[in-house]
Amino acid sequence: TSSAVKSPVDGLGLSTGARSGLTGFVAGLARSTVARGVTLNNLLPGTFDTARLASNFAAQATRQGITPEQAIAARLAKHPAHRFGRPEELGNTCAYLCSVHAGYINGQNILMDGGSFPGVF
Known part of the structure; x- marks a missing residue:
């Protein structure tokens, strides 16, 4: 689920x-x-590291005026495993x-x- x-x-x-x-x-x-x-x-x-997740980060980056890599880095910084x-x-x-x-x-x-x-x- x-x-x-x-x-x-x-x-x-x-x-x-x-x-x-x-x-x-x-x-x-x-x-x-x-x-x-x-x-x-x-x-x-x-x-999980999927195409859908990448698409979500691309959309977030566009909304926030940052790169997808910056959006991903910000998310991973808060993740206990520091990876997806x-x-x-x-x-x-x-x-x-x-x-x-x-x-x-x-x-x-x-x-x-x-x-x-x-x-x-």
Whole structure:
């Protein structure tokens, strides 16, 4: 779904609301499928280095009269990991959750945000 379900992003209220509903639905459904060997979990990605993110930074840079590189540097300076996630990291986590090695992980929300979420739970 999205890390925004734990830490809403200003201006993305409709998206966050829909994703929150999906997140809750999947968590509830997971309890009814696990006895048949079907596990359901949610991945909650934060900022990942994708073409969409680059496009967002380009638009932000235009609005602010700065370069995209300056917009990215400002964001990374505030990020605990000082980098964005790599798409393969999300893919590897998804593959793990779909493997036999994760058969007892069910109904969970796996937050992948490089430590951006400031809370404990």
